[in-house]
Amino acid sequence: MGKSVLVINGPNLNLLGKREPEIYGRTTLSDIERMCKNCASNLGFELAFMQSNHEGEILDAIHNAVDTHDGIVINAGAFTHTSVALMDALKGVGLPCVEVHLSNTFAREDFRHHSYISPVAIGVICGFGAKSYTLALEALANYFEQQK
Numbered sequence: 550m551g552k553s554v555l556v557i558n559g560p561n562l563n564l565l566g567k568r569e570p571e572i573y574g575r576t577t578l579s580d581i582e583r584m585c586k587n588c589a590s591n592l593g594f595e596l597a598f599m600q601s602n603h604e605g606e607i608l609d610a611i612h613n614a615v616d617t618h619d620g621i622v623i624n625a626g627a628f629t630h631t632s633v634a635l636m637d638a639l640k641g642v643g644l645p646c647v648e649v650h651l652s653n654t655f656a657r658e659d660f661r662h663h664s665y666i667s668p669v670a671i672g673v674i675c676g677f678g679a680k681s682y683t684l685a686l687e688a689l690a691n692y693f694e695q696q697k
């Protein structure tokens with residue numbers, strides 16, 4: 550059976566392409582979805598892709614992922630730096646999770662240096678723009694391979 554991965558995008562990522570292009574580039578979220586779907590099909594994954602500006606909706610998606618997906622890639626946007634609830638949800642479901650960011654959060658403001666997601670993720674990829682997402686999918690594929 551092929552693996553199924555859920556890619557979760559948090560607040561303001563729907564604005565990609567228009568939002569602070571000097572930081573986030575001109576790539577839109579639809580472009581990233583296409584890149585992820587291509588990459589997933591090369592890796593033999595099923596892929597679901599979502600974005601929400603609402604913390605509760607993201608929590609529900611994480612809870613529901615237990616029955617439908619084998620792993621999670623998450624760009625939690627600003628919730629990365631604020632949400633104990635997201636950390637608890639990811640820890641609670643126990644699915645392998647890769648944290649991604651388009652920008653290198655460590656090269657930015659101090660408040661972006663702390664992540665509530667990192668302690669419950671199998672790893673973190675940040676700073677490679679849209680490519681961070683496909684690197685995260687490859688990292689998950691590698692993780693699944695090692696679990697065999």
Ligand code: DQA
Nearest residue numbers: 624625626627650651652661
């Ligand atoms: C981000 C980095 C976060 O600090 C920020 O709040 C975002 C986007 C990134 O992908 O670089 O919304 O997660």
